[in-house]
Amino acid sequence: MTKISKDIINNWSNLIRQKVFKFKDTNSIGPQSNLLTLLNQILKITTDKYEISSKNWFNGFNFLFCNQDNVNVGSDGYDNYQAPVDSNNHQLFLRRLWVKGDLNFLQPSPPINSSLECIEKIKNVRFINENVFVQIERKFYELLKINGNNEKSSEDNLKLIENRVMMYTNQLYHQSPPPTEDSKISIKSDEKISIKFKISPIDLLKYSMLTYNLHKIHYDFKYAHSIENLPALLVHGPLQITLLLYYFQHKYPNLTPKNFTYRTFQPCFCGDEVGIVIEKLSSEVGVKKLINQFEQKKEDGETEEEVFFELSLINVETGKAYMRGKLIC
Structure with a gap:
């Protein structure tokens, strides 16, 4: 594994913060129904499976949609598309951990079966005590049809903004x-x-x-x-x-x-x-x-x-x- 230095991290940071990642999906009922069933089983709650579908995105259901492609997975199985790498695209860290974040709910949940787009950017990278903290911003839009088949996102149909911070480390x-x-x-x-x-x-x-x-x-x-x-x-x-x-x-x-x-x-x-x-x-x-x-x-x-x-x-x-x-x- 490559010896990690501040210069290597800074070089990667300068490149990754220029990139914009876009993921499209459909706000389908199937995954939400299945997640609702899972949550009710864990919490032993009895409720109508479709009772709160209009509020699902206020409950963390956005995590079901617009996720990574899993094309370039790391040794831990997760996609490395936003993981710190060296100039040869080699993985630098063994582990990644969820640290903190926030969810800003701007509008009601998108209608069922509506088209979605998530625009994702790296907002900040910090190198602290041999660990790297990466702040990711994810903006969820409902795509609206323009002139028939063309779909477009705009600030008017921005539904939710999620920020998350991941820590990359080699400490067990x-x-x-x-x-x-x-x-x-x-x-x-x-x-x-x-x-x-x-x-x-x-x-x-x-x-x-x-x-x-x-x-x-x-x-x-x-x-x-x-x-x-x-x-x-x-x-x-x-x-x-x-x-x-x-x-x-x-x-x-x-x-x-x-x-x-x-x-x-x-x-x-x-x-x-x-x-x-x-x-x-x-x-x-x-x-x-x-x-x-x-x-x-x-x-x-x-x-x-x-x-x-x-x-x-x-x-x-x-x-x-x-x-x-x-x-x-």
């Missing part, structure tokens, strides 16, 4: 020290935990198939353990986001999300007992910071009141957070 997984207070939920009783569940290997395989995700850490235990030193299969970052947003919508069906900003703290492993904690934030708890991070555009004269929540995916036994995010509705 090792057991973390006890969680800090920042990553713990103070639980005096089970009252704060809205729901408890476990995610099985079959659940992860189904989600990998639905999202065209060939990353081996989600379905190949032999690879995950022997190569990356993981104790169990890893739960996808997008699946964790989707579980939080979908369960929130189940509890608060009359609220419409506008923005969800999150970060990961610890890996979530298959077989862990997982809980979801939903807390409504007061004006004294993080709301001022949220307002500074996210400015909601309003029409003249509109006086809509925003509501703020903190959503956490936690380990029931230890109280540590796998993922935590701030949601604005």
Whole structure:
């Protein structure tokens, strides 16, 4: 493997940030129906399969569409089209991890069977302590027919903007020290935990198939353990986001999300007992910071009141957070 230097990363960064990646898809009912069934099985929720199709994209269902082509897969099984490489296109890092991101919901979900286009760009690359952090922006458009068959995207039909940060590293997984207070939920009783569940290997395989995700850490235990030193299969970052947003919508069906900003703290492993904690934030708890991070555009004269929540995916036994995010509705 090529010796990694700041110059190599800078050269790759200068090239990759000039590129624009475009993926087309169809907002079909099949993948959404199958994902809805999977989520209901994991969370043990009984509901009409098509009941919330008009709000699916507020629940993380955008992760089903406009995904990578898997043409140039790396040693870990995932597509290397945005992974740091040297001048000979050789892979530089063994592992990639989901770090943080946000979802900005600009319009209602696209109609079923509408044409979609995702325009994807690398916004930022940072080289820190031999690791590389890559920020990716993904804009989802509903394609509108112009003059018959020609389809066009424009800012008027921009549905959603997703940002994600991936970390590329050659460090193997090792057991973390006890969680800090920042990553713990103070639980005096089970009252704060809205729901408890476990995610099985079959659940992860189904989600990998639905999202065209060939990353081996989600379905190949032999690879995950022997190569990356993981104790169990890893739960996808997008699946964790989707579980939080979908369960929130189940509890608060009359609220419409506008923005969800999150970060990961610890890996979530298959077989862990997982809980979801939903807390409504007061004006004294993080709301001022949220307002500074996210400015909601309003029409003249509109006086809509925003509501703020903190959503956490936690380990029931230890109280540590796998993922935590701030949601604005």
